[in-house]
Amino acid sequence: MSTSKQHGGAEHAEGAAQAAEQTESRGAVQSRRAFLFKLSLALNGVVGAVVAVPILGYILGPALKKNASYNSWVSLGSVADFPEGETRMVDFRNPVTMVADGMTANSACWVRHVESKKFQVFAINCAHLGCPVRWFPQSRLFLCPCHGGAYYEDGSRASGPPERGLFEYNYTVAGNHLMIEAGSLPTLATEACDRRTKPLVQIEPGAPGTSADEDANTTRSS
Amino acid sequence: MESQNTKKGAAIKLFDWFESRLGLAKPMIEAALHPTPARSASWWYVFGSAATVLLVLQVVTGILLGLVYTPSAGEAWSSLQFLNHDVTLGWFLRAMHGWGSDFMIAIVIIHMVQVFLFGAYKFPRELTWIIGVFLLLLTLGMAFTGQVLRFDQDAYWGLGIGASIISRIPIVGGPMVGLLLGGPIIGGPTLARFFALHVFIIPGTLLALVALHVWMVLKLGINEWPMPGRVVSKTSYLREYQEETHKNGVPFVPDAAWKDAVFAAAILLSVMACALLLGPIGPTGQPDPTIIQTAPKPDFAFLWIYAVLAYLPADMETPFLFIAPIVVIGGMLLLPLVAGEGEKHWSRRPVAVLMLAVIAVTLGTFTQLGTYTPWSPQMEAWSGDTIPTQYLEGRSPLERQGALVLQNKQCRDCHALGGEGGMRGPALDTIAARMTEDQMIRQVLQGGGNMPAYGKALSPAETHALVSFLMTLRGKDLQPAVDFSRTLTRADNGAAPPAASGEGAR
Numbered sequence: 006m007s008t009s010k011q012h013g014g015a016e017h018a019e020g021a022a023q024a025a026e027q028t029e030s031r032g033a034v035q036s037r038r039a040f041l042f043k044l045s046l047a048l049n050g051v052v053g054a055v056v057a058v059p060i061l062g063y064i065l066g067p068a069l070k071k072n073a074s075y076n077s078w079v080s081l082g083s084v085a086d087f088p089e090g091e092t093r094m095v096d097f098r099n100p101v102t103m104v105a106d107g108m109t110a111n112s113a114c115w116v117r118h119v120e121s122k123k124f125q126v127f128a129i130n131c132a133h134l135g136c137p138v139r140w141f142p143q144s145r146l147f148l149c150p151c152h153g154g155a156y157y158e159d160g161s162r163a164s165g166p167p168e169r170g171l172f173e174y175n176y177t178v179a180g181n182h183l184m185i186e187a188g189s190l191p192t193l194a195t196e197a198c199d200r201r202t203k204p205l206v207q208i209e210p211g212a213p214g215t216s217a218d219e220d221a222n223t224t225r226s227s
Numbered sequence: 228m229e230s231q232n233t234k235k236g237a238a239i240k241l242f243d244w245f246e247s248r249l250g251l252a253k254p255m256i257e258a259a260l261h262p263t264p265a266r267s268a269s270w271w272y273v274f275g276s277a278a279t280v281l282l283v284l285q286v287v288t289g290i291l292l293g294l295v296y297t298p299s300a301g302e303a304w305s306s307l308q309f310l311n312h313d314v315t316l317g318w319f320l321r322a323m324h325g326w327g328s329d330f331m332i333a334i335v336i337i338h339m340v341q342v343f344l345f346g347a348y349k350f351p352r353e354l355t356w357i358i359g360v361f362l363l364l365l366t367l368g369m370a371f372t373g374q375v376l377r378f379d380q381d382a383y384w385g386l387g388i389g390a391s392i393i394s395r396i397p398i399v400g401g402p403m404v405g406l407l408l409g410g411p412i413i414g415g416p417t418l419a420r421f422f423a424l425h426v427f428i429i430p431g432t433l434l435a436l437v438a439l440h441v442w443m444v445l446k447l448g449i450n451e452w453p454m455p456g457r458v459v460s461k462t463s464y465l466r467e468y469q470e471e472t473h474k475n476g477v478p479f480v481p482d483a484a485w486k487d488a489v490f491a492a493a494i495l496l497s498v499m500a501c502a503l504l505l506g507p508i509g510p511t512g513q514p515d516p517t518i519i520q521t522a523p524k525p526d527f528a529f530l531w532i533y534a535v536l537a538y539l540p541a542d543m544e545t546p547f548l549f550i551a552p553i554v555v556i557g558g559m560l561l562l563p564l565v566a567g568e569g570e571k572h573w574s575r576r577p578v579a580v581l582m583l584a585v586i587a588v589t590l591g592t593f594t595q596l597g598t599y600t601p602w603s604p605q606m607e608a609w610s611g612d613t614i615p616t617q618y619l620e621g622r623s624p625l626e627r628q629g630a631l632v633l634q635n636k637q638c639r640d641c642h643a644l645g646g647e648g649g650m651r652g653p654a655l656d657t658i659a660a661r662m663t664e665d666q667m668i669r670q671v672l673q674g675g676g677n678m679p680a681y682g683k684a685l686s687p688a689e690t691h692a693l694v695s696f697l698m699t700l701r702g703k704d705l706q707p708a709v710d711f712s713r714t715l716t717r718a719d720n721g722a723a724p725p726a727a728s729g730e731g732a733r
């Protein structure tokens with residue numbers, strides 16, 4: 006073999022040597038092509054990864070953005086619109102919107118005017134699975150139409166499947182305007198306000214409602 | 228004669244021209260004539276093809292709806308109204324697409340049940356089943372995303388429920404909500420996402436997997452009719468199946484195919500009949516988040532999930548929501564790998580049949596409950612439902628005052644009287660036969676179970692009136708409830724009749 010290689014090339018060698026030479030070079034070509042093919046695969050792998058970066062960034066964009074970054078202060082109207090001791094529903098327009106949002110960028114919340122400058126602003130979305138809760142002034146309860154979650158007037162959990170009280174927005178009274186910090190759909194992950202995280206209540210089946218027990222007793226004895 | 232021959236010749240020439248270039252006719256004819264076990268040319272084997280036909284119907288009607296539908300959160304709802312009312316036969320196309328989807332889910336599930344009962348998922352058709360499981364999930368995915376595209380109140384709040392469920396996932400919950408909604412709120416990008424899913428991503432995957440599924444049916448042959456005692460074994464099955472189909476096989480076309488064709492036609496006619504008689508599905512109210520007078524409800528296929536969510540104890544909810552789907556889907560996927568051999572006939576697979584029965588009854592019950600949602604308060608009952616007159620007849624003014632309190636304080640939203648009102652709490656028609664006065668007062672003021680405490684919402688006078696009224700509700704011949712401890716204390720003093728004590732307490 007080694008001799009044929011030495012004498013190979015341009016010179017005409019013997020038949021057997023020539024055949025060997027041909028297989029040799031074809032083998033070389035083949036292994037070169039296999040290498041090139043592998044190289045092209047690797048190249049495409051790299052290009053694929055590079056292409057994937059903007060695609061993933063595009064898809065994951067909304068997921069990676071901090072919810073708080075959407076929030077800004079929205080006016081709910083004049084303080085005078087909310088009589089003390091009452092709970093009222095207010096509509097507001099989400100601060101961040103686009104044209105295609107249409108009416109879905111509107112939102113509503115419950116404003117409870119506790120006293121003078123003290124308010125509570127509750128999300129409309131039930132803390133269980135987000136259905137819109139309704140306020141009943143007669144029984145002083147928020148009731149959820151979906152699975153019957155109930156909340157007391159201060160937003161604390163009264164009964165039903167919710168694990169916690171209603172979500173509350175951060176609010177401030179600027180001049181005589183009531184402002185809330187809003188911007189993202191209130192859920193357990195975002196909460197209406199990120200700062201005032203309320204712990205989940207531990208629900209014992211059959212246990213009487215926790216927060217109203219004392220109230221109940223006082224009313225009874227009065 | 229001669230001209231006919233030349234015509235025939237011309238037709239054959241034309242055919243040959245195409246065939247020599249396409250080369251499709253030969254494999255297609257082979258596929259059509261592939262031998263089918265004689266008994267499998269049965270009415271039991273028509274569901275798969277019917278599901279495929281329905282898929283084609285959905286694709287065609289879907290494309291047609293796409294000519295008008297506007298996938299923008301601000302306009303989707305009105306474009307559906309436009310389709311329903313202003314586009315010629317738009318309502319009918321919407322109705323066909325909507326009912327077609329219900330039929331498709333039903334047929335896919337029936338197909339799956341049949342395959343399960345006939346043991347058709349066993350060797351060598353395990354992968355066919357596994358792909359089938361994905362086809363079921365994709366079909367449900369189409370139904371769910373389609374429901375969102377109907378961008379109405381139910382869709383809006385349904386998305387809210389979906390976001391709330393996802394938000395419960397620890398750590399990644401928040402980002403995943405963002406991924407689902409495409410932004411901070413349910414809005415334009417949300418609908419656009421679901422549009423892309425419903426129109427491009429899921430149907431594309433669905434069609435590809437259907438092609439694979441059908442290809443595998445052709446390659447592996449149609450399942451033979453199961454016989455008790457004929458056991459599937461990996462070593463001998465393929466040979467046995469070969470022998471069986473060669474000895475007793477019939478060509479798929481026409482021996483079996485005519486039944487598929489007839490059934491598919493019947494199904495298409497049924498879809499049209501439903502569309503014609505029952506009309507398009509929705510849309511319900513417009514997706515305005517400030518309209519809160521709504522109790523969102525999912526479409527039929529998802530009612531059972533809705534019911535399960537309502538009945539789960541609160542502390543089990545989050546784990547259940549994320550573990551159960553993995554267990555259920557994993558179980559379905561693993562089924563053919565775990566039980567890939569053995570008996571196929573249902574009479575020799577009692578566990579399988581029992582499992583199926585339990586699943587069917589469970590799903591059926593939950594779906595049924597989902598249709599009337601007994602766990603939901605009836606938000607209008609307090610102002611809308613009447614108190615049966617016999618409950619007011621001969622009652623004292625105080626007791627009637629109590630009846631008013633019962634209405635005004637929304638008790639009826641959760642408690643029924645005379646069959647009207649919410650079913651969230653127990654009906655109150657015979658409450659005095661079950662609870663003593665003291666127990667009622669305690670329950671009303673402090674709540675408990677699923678009931679909120681009314682201590683803050685009732686004045687002592689109102690509570691007194693309410694309980695007086697409730698004490699009159701004890702049905703026709705029922706004894707009032709008795710506090711047993713009182714009987715015991717009285718027994719010490721010389722045995723008073725127990726029935727008197729309840730009344731005596733008043």
Ligand code: FES
Nearest residue numbers: 131133134149154
């Ligand atoms: S969403 Fe409110 S109780 Fe379930």
